[in-house]
Amino acid sequence: MLSERRLEVLRAIVQDYVGTEEPVGSKALTERHKLGVSPATVRNDMAVLEDEGFIAQPHTSAGRIPTDKGYRLFVDRLAGVKPLSSPERRAIQNFLDGAVDLDDVVGRTVRLLAQLTRQVAVVQYPSLTRSTVRHVELLALAPARLMLVLITDTGRVEQRMVDAPAPFGETSLADLRARLNSRIVGRRFADVPQLVQDLPDSFEQEDRGVVSTVLATLLETLVEETEERLMIGGTANITRFGHDFPLTIRPVLEALEEHVVLLKLLGEAKDPGMTVRIGHENAHEGLNSTSVVAVGYGSGDEAVAKLGVVGPTRMDYPGTMGAVRAVARYVGQILAES
Amino acid sequence: MLSERRLEVLRAIVQDYVGTEEPVGSKALTERHKLGVSPATVRNDMAVLEDEGFIAQPHTSAGRIPTDKGYRLFVDRLAGVKPLSSPERRAIQNFLDGAVDLDDVVGRTVRLLAQLTRQVAVVQYPSLTRSTVRHVELLALAPARLMLVLITDTGRVEQRMVDAPAPFGETSLADLRARLNSRIVGRRFADVPQLVQDLPDSFEQEDRGVVSTVLATLLETLVEETEERLMIGGTANITRFGHDFPLTIRPVLEALEEHVVLLKLLGEAKDPGMTVRIGHENAHEGLNSTSVVAVGYGSGDEAVAKLGVVGPTRMDYPGTMGAVRAVARYVGQILAES
DNA sequence: GTTGGCACTCGCTCACGGGGAGTGCCAGCA
DNA sequence: TGCTGGCACTCCCCGTGAGCGAGTGCCAAC
Numbered sequence: 204m205l206s207e208r209r210l211e212v213l214r215a216i217v218q219d220y221v222g223t224e225e226p227v228g229s230k231a232l233t234e235r236h237k238l239g240v241s242p243a244t245v246r247n248d249m250a251v252l253e254d255e256g257f258i259a260q261p262h263t264s265a266g267r268i269p270t271d272k273g274y275r276l277f278v279d280r281l282a283g284v285k286p287l288s289s290p291e292r293r294a295i296q297n298f299l300d301g302a303v304d305l306d307d308v309v310g311r312t313v314r315l316l317a318q319l320t321r322q323v324a325v326v327q328y329p330s331l332t333r334s335t336v337r338h339v340e341l342l343a344l345a346p347a348r349l350m351l352v353l354i355t356d357t358g359r360v361e362q363r364m365v366d367a368p369a370p371f372g373e374t375s376l377a378d379l380r381a382r383l384n385s386r387i388v389g390r391r392f393a394d395v396p397q398l399v400q401d402l403p404d405s406f407e408q409e410d411r412g413v414v415s416t417v418l419a420t421l422l423e424t425l426v427e428e429t430e431e432r433l434m435i436g437g438t439a440n441i442t443r444f445g446h447d448f449p450l451t452i453r454p455v456l457e458a459l460e461e462h463v464v465l466l467k468l469l470g471e472a473k474d475p476g477m478t479v480r481i482g483h484e485n486a487h488e489g490l491n492s493t494s495v496v497a498v499g500y501g502s503g504d505e506a507v508a509k510l511g512v513v514g515p516t517r518m519d520y521p522g523t524m525g526a527v528r529a530v531a532r533y534v535g536q537i538l539a540e541s
Numbered sequence: 542m543l544s545e546r547r548l549e550v551l552r553a554i555v556q557d558y559v560g561t562e563e564p565v566g567s568k569a570l571t572e573r574h575k576l577g578v579s580p581a582t583v584r585n586d587m588a589v590l591e592d593e594g595f596i597a598q599p600h601t602s603a604g605r606i607p608t609d610k611g612y613r614l615f616v617d618r619l620a621g622v623k624p625l626s627s628p629e630r631r632a633i634q635n636f637l638d639g640a641v642d643l644d645d646v647v648g649r650t651v652r653l654l655a656q657l658t659r660q661v662a663v664v665q666y667p668s669l670t671r672s673t674v675r676h677v678e679l680l681a682l683a684p685a686r687l688m689l690v691l692i693t694d695t696g697r698v699e700q701r702m703v704d705a706p707a708p709f710g711e712t713s714l715a716d717l718r719a720r721l722n723s724r725i726v727g728r729r730f731a732d733v734p735q736l737v738q739d740l741p742d743s744f745e746q747e748d749r750g751v752v753s754t755v756l757a758t759l760l761e762t763l764v765e766e767t768e769e770r771l772m773i774g775g776t777a778n779i780t781r782f783g784h785d786f787p788l789t790i791r792p793v794l795e796a797l798e799e800h801v802v803l804l805k806l807l808g809e810a811k812d813p814g815m816t817v818r819i820g821h822e823n824a825h826e827g828l829n830s831t832s833v834v835a836v837g838y839g840s841g842d843e844a845v846a847k848l849g850v851v852g853p854t855r856m857d858y859p860g861t862m863g864a865v866r867a868v869a870r871y872v873g874q875i876l877a878e879s
Numbered sequence: 880g881t882t883g884g885c886a887c888t889c890g891c892t893c894a895c896g897g898g899g900a901g902t903g904c905c906a907g908c909a
Numbered sequence: 910t911g912c913t914g915g916c917a918c919t920c921c922c923c924g925t926g927a928g929c930g931a932g933t934g935c936c937a938a939c
Contacts, residue, residue, distance in 0.1 A: 228932050241882055246933070264888045264932050304701070340680055340690070352678065352690055352698070360690070360700045362642070438776060439794035452790075456777035566901050579913050584902070602901050602919045 205255070211238060212248045213257055214281045217269050221517050224445070226266030271482035271516065274494070278479050278520050285521035287529045291319070295533050302537065305329070305358040309434050312510065312534050317437025319526040322514035323459065325497075327433045327469055329357035329507040329538065336387045336395065341380045341417065346370040351420055355392075357502060357538055365420045367413045375410050379417065392425050431466050431508070435459055444493070444515040454489030459513070469509035472497040477524055482516045492516060496523050500531035502538035510534070543593070549576060550586045551595055552619045555607050559855050562783070564604030609820035609854065612832070616817050616858050623859035625867045629657070633871050640875065643667070643696040647772050650848065650872050655775020657864040660852035661797065663835075665771045665807055667695035667845040667876065674725045674733065679718045679755065684708040689758055693730075695840060695876055703758045705751045713748050717755065730763050769804050769846070773797055782831070782853040792827030797851070807847035810835040815862055820854045830854060834861050838869035840876035848872070 205213075215236040219227040229242040229249060238245065249267055252258045257273035260266070269277065287295070298315055302308040309326050316324035340352040349365040382405070386398050399421070403414045438459065441452055458464055464487050471486070472478030472495075480495045494516045499506025510531055512523060543551075553574040557565040567580040567587060576583065587605055590596045595611035598604070607615065625633070636653055640646040647664050654662035678690040687703040720743070724736050737759070741752045776797065779790055796802055802825050809824070810816030815836040821829050832854045837844025848869055850861060 226932090230932075242932095243882055243884090244880080247881085250934080260933085262888090262890065264934095265890070266932065338680055338682055338688070340678055342676055342678055342692075344676060344692075350676070350692065354680075354682075354688065354700070360698065362692075362698045364642075436798065439791060439798055442791045442794065453777060453780045456780065460774065460777055564901090568901075580901095581913055581915090582911085585912085588903080598902085600920065602903095603921070604901065 205251075208238070208240070209248045209252060210276075210281060211236075212245055213252055213269070213273060214277060216249075216252075216258060216267055217274065217277045217281070220268050221519055224517065226261055226268050228266040231266070269517075271484065274481045274516055274520070275484075278481070282521045284477070284528060285525040287319075287525055292529065295319075295529060299533050299537050305360075308358075308534065308537055310436075312530060313434045313436035316510065316512055316526065316530050317440060319530070320512045320514065320518075320523050321437075321443060322440050322512040322518065322523065323438055324436045324510075324512050325433055325459075325465055325469065326436075326510040326534075327431055327466065327508040329355070329359060329502075330431055334359070334507060335389055335391050338388060339380070339383050339421070341376055341383075343371065343373065343376055349376075349417065351417060351424070353421070353424060357507060361424055363420050363424050365417055367416055369409070369413055371410065371413045375406070375413075379406070379410075379414055383421075395425060396422055433462055433465060433469075435465075437512075440514075445517075451492050455493060455513070458487050458489035468495055469497050469511060472499070472509055472511070475499070475506075477528060478511075479520065479524070494518055494520075496520075496527050498527050498531045500535045500538075502535060507538075543589075546576070546578070547586045547590060548614075548619060549574075550583055551590055551607070551611060552615060554587075554590075554596060554605055555611065555615045555619075558606050559857055562855065564599055564606050566604035569604070607855075609822065612819045612854055612858070613822075616819070620859045622815070622866060623863040625657075625863055630867065633657075633867060637871050637875050643698075646696075646872065646875055648774075650868060651772045651774035654848065654850055654864065654868050655778060657868070658850045658852065658856075658861050659775075659781060660778050660850040660856065660861065661776055661793075662774045662848070662850050663771055663797075663803055663807065664774075664848040664872075665769055665804065665846040667693070667697060667840075668769055672697070672845060673727055673729050676726060677718070677721050677759070679714055679721075681709065681711065681714055687714070687755065689755060689762070691759070691762060695845060699762055701758050701762050703755055705754055707747070707750055709748065709751045713744070713751075717744070717748075717752055721759075733763060734760055771800055771803060771807075773803075775850075778852075783855075789830050793831060793851070796825050796827035806833055807835050807849060810837070810847055810849070813837070813844075815866060816849075817858065817862070832856055832858075834858075834865050836865050836869045838873045838876075840873060845876075 229245040258267040334355040497511030501507040567583040596605040672693040676692040835849030839845040
């Protein structure tokens with residue numbers, strides 16, 4: 204459909220526009236790229252590309268800029284993923300290696316991504332639903348007031364207060380703690396409800412109420428925490444998003460504040476590889492003039508969460524994708540080690 | 542020095558400028574405020590106020606705008622703290638009452654503050670150093686791998702992995718857990734080091750190494766976590782900071798990303814009441830065109846952390862101060878209850 | 880299918896020129 | 910002494926219009 208050269212022209216337009224942030228004309232194109240044809244020919248190609256909807260003119264008699272569809276084609280067929288340089292790789296590893304706990308890992312990751320891509324970075328905390336239980340702890344803070352602490356294999360810790368309906372002896376507590384752990388440690392969160400279903404029955408009549416309450420809280424924690432958490436960094440980079448940015452910056456900042464929206468956005472990135480959502484492909488209106496590059500990361504083979512960046516549609520896709528992928532890999536390694 | 546009327550003129554200028562965001566002239570002033578004098582008189586007063594450095598003209602033959610010094614005088618002598626309306630108070634209480642844990646309390650507080658003031662809200666997590674220990678838990682994840690969980694009276698939970706130099710029996714672990722708790726529960730973090738100093742000596746020779754390691758980690762946690770955490774919200778409101786905002790927005794966003802800077806900023810607010818830092822009074826350059834209103838909050842009589850907002854110097858000081866104070870009080874209550 | 884030529888479009892910049900809000904100053908008045 | 914009305918002056922703001930230049934579309938020729 205589109206000849207090789209026309210694709211080449213599109214690629215050149217995208218590259219130049221990303222670099223200069225200004226509409227690119229036929230003459231400038233032939234000067235900066237070795238297309239081997241004259242500006243007139245390029246103009247013809249441009250006319251075709253415009254008819255097909257890959258590029259557009261902001262105003263008559265101006266140069267062309269890529270449309271969302273144009274970027275899409277660029278990402279799908281014209282651009283590879285640019286691997287990072289080895290100094291960059293080393294820097295990533297060094298930076299992430301210093302992390303002391305999960306919060307720190309996520310915090311460092313988000314800063315790293317923001318710095319590498321010069322865009323807004325978003326990192327989701329390792330998801331509970333896909334994690335497994337490392338340990339459950341029950342503490343008696345008062346006779347009828349317990350604290351439930353849940354530790355995941357990704358190092359995440361969740362705690363909940365439990366107001367028991369009746370006092371609960373230390374031996375019963377130890378008993379429950381032991382049985383609970385023996386049943387669910389090493390299991391996936393999704394399987395927990397079934398595994399603890401009949402647990403109250405195995406307790407003395409008088410303790411069943413408390414056991415049930417504890418289990419209810421445990422299950423509640425699992426469900427509630429499916430609402431994942433995430434961390435954002437590099438917000439200052441939105442000032443780089445475009446010259447008309449007073450108009451676009453506001454909705455973007457608002458979207459970034461709504462973590463629910465971002466989580467949905469990341470969640471939609473189902474592709475096992477990297478997902479790139481360009482401009483209007485993003486469901487959320489505020490992000491209609493931004494692109495989102497996201498990828499899953501995990502401690503093992505399976506992704507436990509997502510991370511990515513939000514940037515202007517006119518971003519350096521190969522470079523951004525390279526950085527996102529590299530960071531995801533290293534974070535996965537770090538999590539697997541800890 | 543400055544007559545009553547001149548102060549009144551300054552107050553009127555501040556109020557009008559905050560409202561309109563435009564330089565205010567003598568004629569407009571007399572029309573909108575009952576000063577009881579003619580524009581000419583106001584002009585004379587304005588000339589004096591300008592000589593004293595309280596107001597300035599952006600350009601010759603334009604109206605006046607308050608200087609940082611002008612706002613300072615306004616805040617110190619001319620403005621009260623505007624109490625919130627009772628519906629507002631009720632809304633705050635309802636909103637905060639729904640919080641389930643500390644993260645949630647802080648999260649809700651930050652959103653609330655941002656919404657009430659339409660500015661950027663900053664809430665520091667209750668500080669560990671001024672908190673007391675509610676409970677310490679030790680879990681054996683593996684024979685020589687322990688997890689230390691520290692729970693504060695403000696509901697904060699910190700966890701650390703401890704790689705023990707030798708395996709540690711369950712009875713020894715229970716023993717250490719019990720002794721540790723009996724010594725430090727209810728005590729202030731600052732006192733903990735002294736309280737556990739001789740603890741290893743009371744253990745069998747073979748366990749001392751492990752005990753020491755655990756204690757070292759515990760103390761480390763206390764020290765490390767003196768680096769406080771904080772949460773920020775309402776960043777989208779910076780778009781309201783001014784019409785020339787492309788220039789000022791960048792450094793502000795950058796400053797907001799540097800939590801260390803913000804913590805220092807809040808830390809400087811030593812005043813037992815509310816602290817207002819106006820424009821250049823802020824040490825950090827990026828915040829030279831913003832004002833910071835901060836106040837301590839706490840579960841008891843004593844402040845355990847700070848919260849506040851960052852906004853344009855041309856903010857509604859009485860309203861902002863009212864909102865900040867009210868929110869701080871309610872958060873204190875919530876923390877005291879939990 | 881490609882190329883050079885050419886007329887045309889249109890955004891951008893800058894200079895020009897009211898209009899208007901606001902000022903400073905001054906003389907007069909209580 | 911302090912307040913007031915009057916008045917000339919200063920500039921910002923905004924709309925207008927001309928010139929420039931990058932870029933386009935079309936066409937005839939190769």
